[in-house]
Amino acid sequence: MNFIEELYFGNINPNEKNIDKKSQYAKSLKEFCENEDMLNDMLSGECLRLFNHLVNAHDEMTACIGLENFKLGFILGVRIMTDCFKDDIKTILKDI
Secondary structure: OOOOHHHHHHOOOOOOOOOOHHHHHHHHHHHHHHHHHHHHHHHHHHHHHHHHHHHHHHHHHHHHHHHHHHHHHHHHHHHHHHOOOOHHHHHHHHHO
16 A cells, blocks of 8 residues: 555554653643543533533634644645755756
C-alpha cells in the first residue's frame, strides 16, 4: 500500500502522540479533568446540563480547529513542494 492508502485505511494516525507527563499540556489537561470532575460532583439539574453542553461545545470547537489545521498543514506542504519545482535545478546550483 502507498502512503495515501495507509492514511485512508486508518493505518496512519497523525493525532496519535505520547504525552510527556511533565509537559505543560499534560499539566493543563490534568487540571481541566480535575475541575471538570469537581463541577460534575457539585452541580445538578439544569446547571449540570448546561455545564456538560459547554464542555461538549468546547470539544466540538477543538475538533473543528484540529481538522482545519490538519488540512492547512497539507495545503502548506503541497505549496512548499510546488515551489521546489518552479526553478530549474541548473539555475539554483550554478556558481555565483
